[in-house]
Amino acid sequence: MAEERAQRRLAAIMAADVVGYSRLMELDEQGTLATLKERRRGILEPLVREHHGRIVKVMGDGVLVEFASAVNAVTCAVEFQKGMIAANQGRADDRHIVLRIGINLGDVVVEGGDLFGDGVIVAVRLQAIAGPGDICISGSVYDQVKRKLDFSFDELGPQAIKNIAEPVAVYRIDASSIPEHDGPAEKAPLTLPAKPSIAVLPFTNMSNDPEQEAFVDGLTEDLITDLSRTSGLFVIASNSVFAYKGRHVDVRRIARELGVRYLLEGSARRAAGRVRINAQLIDSIGGDHLWAERFDRSLEDIFAVQDEVTGKIVEALAGRLTTQPARNRPANLEAYDLCVRARALGLQTALAAKEAIFLLEAAIALDPEYAEAHRWLALNLWLGWEFWDEPMDPNRARALAEAQQAVTLDPNDAGNHWVLGIILGHERRWAESDAEFDATVKLDPNYADAWAMRSDLITLKGQPADALEHVRKALRLNPHPPGWYYWMLGQAQYALRDYESAVQTLRRPETYRTTSRRILAASLAQLGRLEEARREAQMFMMSNPNFTIRHWSASQPFRDESVRRHFVEGYRMAGLPE
Numbered sequence: 001m002a003e004e005r006a007q008r009r010l011a012a013i014m015a016a017d018v019v020g021y022s023r024l025m026e027l028d029e030q031g032t033l034a035t036l037k038e039r040r041r042g043i044l045e046p047l048v049r050e051h052h053g054r055i056v057k058v059m060g061d062g063v064l065v066e067f068a069s070a071v072n073a074v075t076c077a078v079e080f081q082k083g084m085i086a087a088n089q090g091r092a093d094d095r096h097i098v099l100r101i102g103i104n105l106g107d108v109v110v111e112g113g114d115l116f117g118d119g120v121i122v123a124v125r126l127q128a129i130a131g132p133g134d135i136c137i138s139g140s141v142y143d144q145v146k147r148k149l150d151f152s153f154d155e156l157g158p159q160a161i162k163n164i165a166e167p168v169a170v171y172r173i174d175a176s177s178i179p180e181h182d183g184p185a186e187k188a189p190l191t192l193p194a195k196p197s198i199a200v201l202p203f204t205n206m207s208n209d210p211e212q213e214a215f216v217d218g219l220t221e222d223l224i225t226d227l228s229r230t231s232g233l234f235v236i237a238s239n240s241v242f243a244y245k246g247r248h249v250d251v252r253r254i255a256r257e258l259g260v261r262y263l264l265e266g267s268a269r270r271a272a273g274r275v276r277i278n279a280q281l282i283d284s285i286g287g288d289h290l291w292a293e294r295f296d297r298s299l300e301d302i303f304a305v306q307d308e309v310t311g312k313i314v315e316a317l318a319g320r321l322t323t324q325p326a327r328n329r330p331a332n333l334e335a336y337d338l339c340v341r342a343r344a345l346g347l348q349t350a351l352a353a354k355e356a357i358f359l360l361e362a363a364i365a366l367d368p369e370y371a372e373a374h375r376w377l378a379l380n381l382w383l384g385w386e387f388w389d390e391p392m393d394p395n396r397a398r399a400l401a402e403a404q405q406a407v408t409l410d411p412n413d414a415g416n417h418w419v420l421g422i423i424l425g426h427e428r429r430w431a432e433s434d435a436e437f438d439a440t441v442k443l444d445p446n447y448a449d450a451w452a453m454r455s456d457l458i459t460l461k462g463q464p465a466d467a468l469e470h471v472r473k474a475l476r477l478n479p480h481p482p483g484w485y486y487w488m489l490g491q492a493q494y495a496l497r498d499y500e501s502a503v504q505t506l507r508r509p510e511t512y513r514t515t516s517r518r519i520l521a522a523s524l525a526q527l528g529r530l531e532e533a534r535r536e537a538q539m540f541m542m543s544n545p546n547f548t549i550r551h552w553s554a555s556q557p558f559r560d561e562s563v564r565r566h567f568v569e570g571y572r573m574a575g576l577p578e
Helices: 021-027 029-050 070-088 118-129 139-145 208-227 238-244 253-257 300-320 333-343 350-366 371-387 392-409 414-426 430-443 448-460 466-478 483-494 497-505 515-527 530-542 551-553 561-574
Strands: 007-018 053-059 061-065 099-111 112-118 135-138 153-159 169-173 197-200 262-270 276-283 289-298
Touching: 007 021, 007 053, 007 070, 007 118, 007 197, 007 333, 021 029, 029 053, 029 070, 053 112, 053 350, 061 070, 061 118, 061 139, 070 099, 070 118, 070 135, 070 139, 099 118, 099 139, 099 392, 112 118, 118 169, 139 169, 197 208, 197 238, 208 238, 208 262, 208 300, 208 333, 238 483, 253 262, 262 300, 276 300, 289 300, 300 333, 333 350, 333 371, 350 371, 371 392, 371 414, 392 414, 414 430, 430 448, 448 466, 448 483, 448 561, 466 483, 483 497, 483 515, 483 561, 497 515, 515 530, 515 561, 530 561
Parallel strands: 099 135, 197 262
Antiparallel strands: 007 061, 007 099, 053 061, 099 112, 135 169, 153 169, 262 276, 276 289
16 A cells, blocks of 8 residues: 555755754744744745745754755745845844755655655755755756856765765855845955965875874864964964865865965875875965975974975965974874874863873873973863862862973973963963963964953953954954854953843854853843843753852952952842852
C-alpha cells in the first residue's frame, strides 16, 4: 500500500527558519508566536500563492515550501527576506525576526501531502549553512537561475552534507545585488585606512595529517602578529580572518567586509621534518598578484621563514620601514605546538582555561624561557580566579608572577605587556598598568585585543566615553571579534547610561549567556523592564551561583566611586543577591 501512495517528482524546495528562535521565545513566548503567525499570513502565504508554490508544513520556527520552478523558489525567497526586513522596522533590535533560507532542486518522495528524500534533506542542510538574513542555494538551483535572475552569487564551494554521498556545490545570494535590500546580510562598506591595509587569510593545511591543522593555524597567527607590529601597516586581527576559514568566498568580498585593500593567502605542508609554504599577496582592487613565493625548508627554520615572509610583505606594501626588535622565539618545537593549541582556548570558558593551563605548563616544562607560554598561562590563571570561581590563592599571585616573567623574558612582545597591564590594573597598581598598555601600543599599534581589554579599566576609571572609543578601534581592527569585545562595549554603554544600546549589544549571540549577562540585567532594570531584568539575573545566577554584589564590588578596580554606585544600583534593581 505504501508503494501505491508514494510518488516521486522533481521539485524546488525552500526551507526557512528563524535565527535565535529560543532567545526570542525566552524574551516573549506569546508575542513571538503571535508575530510569526502574523508574518506567515501577511507575508509568506501571499508570496507562495503568487509564485505558485505550496506550503508543505510549518514547524514552530521553520517552514518547508515546494515549487515546480527553481526561479519561482528563489524569487519567492528573496521577496520573503525583503518582506521580513520591512516588517522588522520599528521593532526593538533584540525583537527582530530574521530568517535563514536554503533552496534545493532535487528528487522528492511525496506521501500523504508531506515530502521526503534527498531533495528535502539538502534544502534543510543549506538552510543550516546560511547566515542570518542569507539565502543559500544548491548548484542544481544555481544552474537554473544564474542567467534568468539579476542577482549576484557568492560561490561557497562543495560542502559535505550529512547523509548525502557526494558534496553539494553551494552558492549564496549576494545581498548587495538585491534591489532595495537593507537587511542584516548587507553592511555599509568600511572606509579604507590611510595606511596600507592587509588581512592574512587562514593558510590551507596541505598535509595529509589533520593533526597539522593547529600548526598551520599557528603559522597564520604568527604572521599576523609580526605584520601588526609594523606601525606603517593596518592589520586585521586573527579572530576576524579565521571567520573565513573553510569558506570559499571571493577575495574581493572578504576585502570589502574587512575594510582592507590587500590580502595574503597561502598554504603550508609539514612532513618528515620539513615545511613547505606557498604565499601570495593580492591587491583586491586591481586583482593583481603583487608578490608570490614558495619556501621549502627544514622545520627548524620555520621562524626564519616567518620573518622572511613578513619582511617581503612589508617591503611590497610600505617599502623599507623601521621594524620593531624581534620577538623571542621558542627553542623547542613541541613547546610551540602546545602553545599554539592553548592559544585557541583562552577567554572562552572555565573548562577551556583549565585545558589551556595544562598545555602551557607542559610547554614551559619543555622550554622554560618561552615567553609567550608564560603570558598565556598568566592570563588563564587570572581569568580563573577573577571570573570563573577558581580559588584566589595561589592563582592570583601566580598569574602576576607569570605575567612579569613573560615581560622579563621578552620585553619586545606587545602581548606580554598587555596581559601584565590588565593583571596590574586589577591589582590596583594603575600607574604600572597604564605604562604596560602604553608599551603595548607602542610596540604594536594594531593589537586589537589590547585596545578592547584596556577599555575595561578605562570604564571603571570613570571615562566610559574614552572606553567606547577604545572598543570601537578594536572592532575596526577585528570586525568579527570574540564575544568578550561586546561585553566591554556593553559595559561602557551602561556606564554612559545608554541602556538601549547596552541591551542591544549584550543580547548579541556572541556574548549573550556569558558573565556579561549581569550587565544586561542591570541595563534592562534601568529601563524599567524589571520582569525581563530579573529573568536575566536569575539565568545569570544559574551559571554563577556564588556571585554577590558585595564581593563583586569589593573585587573590581574602580577608580571612580560614582561608577561603582551606578553598577551596584543596577544589579540591585535586577534582583541580584546582595
